Amino acid sequence: MNQEQNNAAMRAQFPVLQQQANGYPLVYLDSAATTQKPDPVIEAINVYYQQDNANVHRAAHCLSARATQKFEHARDLVAQFINAPSREQVIWTKGATEAINLVAQSYGSLLNLGDEILLSTMEHHANIVPWQQLAQQRDLVIRVIPLTANGELDMNAVSELLTERTRIVAITHVSNVLGSVNPIAQLVKMSHQVGAKVLVDGSQAVAHMPVDVQALDCDFYVFSGHKMYGPTGIGVLYGKTELLNAMPVWQTGGEMIKKVSFSGTTFNALPFKFEPGTPNISGVIGLGAAIEFLTSLDRVAIHNQEQVLLAYAKQQLEQLSEITLIGSPQEQMAVISFVVKGEHHSDIATLLDQQGIAIRAGHHCAMPLMDALGLNGTLRLSFGCYTTKQDVDAFITALQKTLEFL
Ligand SMILES: Cc1ncc(COP(=O)(O)O)c(C=O)c1O
Structure with a gap:
């Protein structure tokens, strides 16, 4: 298959992409907010509800046995995907946000x-x-x-900020605004030298690059399923076993207990200790299907394609005199932020939407970064495995029309 046939085959798996938006073929350039979902993920969720729907870990009947098998198989898939030493170190959460709250409240209480x-x-x-x-x-x-002028972590400052008082370093793997890829392995090494633990927010990394938690040697790694072609409402906390064992329980209730009496409760072992209540079963099964989908792809080829599109889109944007690109990190992943001279970002995004182009405008949940940049927001393009050069061309044409119109 040539590139065009490859792209068509890939896009055919994403039903959302087959629609018109405001009378134009939809051009979806907002994958950093959430990725679209391929057929196998939608199908896995449907099959669960149509054939296997039951609560997990209570296998008195065959439906529950099947649901539990799929649910726990997804945990194995995640463990392999991030190279976790064991499946017990993979804890289901609602998403990256809940995983960070869990560590902050549980590990933080120490x-x-x-x-x-x-x-x-x-x-x-x-x-x-x-x-x-x-x-x-x-x-x-x-x-x-702080950041350097091109939007990378200031590693000289890191050496000064890390002291024997530092207990935890919480850092994103990839910036959701600038696309900067942070030198996590180096940061972990430096942090461990002063005895600090490191939590890595992998929300913008997992869909775009291989993640090996053992090679990074990070203490915690968190991400959300919906940014890697999986469903919303499901995410992962990975942690080192000795830390997870030492951490007190966070939310409590059913499933996370070994024995309950009115004189006291003993808690379940990992990973269940941190998974109270009926979990998001369809979400877990959908995330398992998303991982199978991702691992079935030639991920090196997808990464290269995203990098080619990134360079192409930046080069096209740089030719427009009204545009300023925000950040120019040496290693950048699938995200470009820019501003338009004299125009409010949300006006541009609205006019692009009227031409079928979906991009994000605003502070991107990174107000302190906007403050540091002296901006009240940016426009952001972000790519996924289904993004093509035609998408970027349609976006540039619509942007040029918008600028002429203004
Ligand atoms: C870098 C980063 N961290 C965390 C999050 C939060 O993810 P969620 O809302 O899925 O919990 C996001 C979502 O945009 C993100 O981009």
Whole structure:
């Protein structure tokens, strides 16, 4: 198959992409917000509800046995996908946000007055606010890694900010605004040298690059299913076993217990200790299907295609005198932010939407980054495995028309 046939075959698997938006063929350039879902994911969820629907881990009947088997198989798939040493280190959450809250509240309860948390300027609110809450509750200190002029972590500042008081470093793998890829392995090494643990927010990484938690040696790694072709409402917390075992339970209830009496309760082992209540079974099964979908692709070829499109889109945007690209990191992943001179980002996005182009405008849940950049928002393009050069061309044509119109 040539490139065009490859693209057509890929796009044919995504029903959402087969529609018109405002009278134009839909051009979806907002995959960093959420990716579209391929047929196998939609089908896996349908089959679960049509044939296997039952609660898990209560296998008194065959439906429950099938649901449990699929549910736990998805955990194996995630463990393999991120190279976790064991399946018990894969904990289901609602998404990256809930996973970070879990670590902040559970691991965070082991921190003491004056202990320091190191974040970066490019974090999503999901990796800021839970730590701020914890800092207020326990009188901790938050320090922030600044960025260089091209939108990368200032690694010289990291050496100064990491001290023997630093207990946790919470850092994104890939920026959802700038696309910057952070040097996680190096950061983990530096953090471990001062005895700090590292949580990596992999929300924008997992769909675009191989992630090996053992090679990174990170202590926690979190991500959401919906940004990697899976359903919404399901995500993953990976953690090192000794840390997860030492952490107190967070939310409590059924499923996470070994024995309950009115004189006290003993808790279940990992991973169930952190999974109270009936889980998002269809979400887990859908995420399993998304991982099977992703691993069935030639991921190197997809990565290369995304990189070619990134370079092409940047080059096209740079030719428009009204446009300023935001950030120019050396390693950039599937995301481009830009502003239009004299125009509000949301006006541009609305006019693009009227031409069938879906992109994101605003602060992208990264207000501290916007403050640091001196902006009130940007426009953001983001790519997935189904994005083509035709998408970028349609976007550039619509943007040019919009600029002429304004
Ligand atoms: C870098 C980053 N972290 C965290 C999140 C939060 O993900 P969710 O809303 O799925 O929990 C996002 C979502 O945009 C993100 O881009």
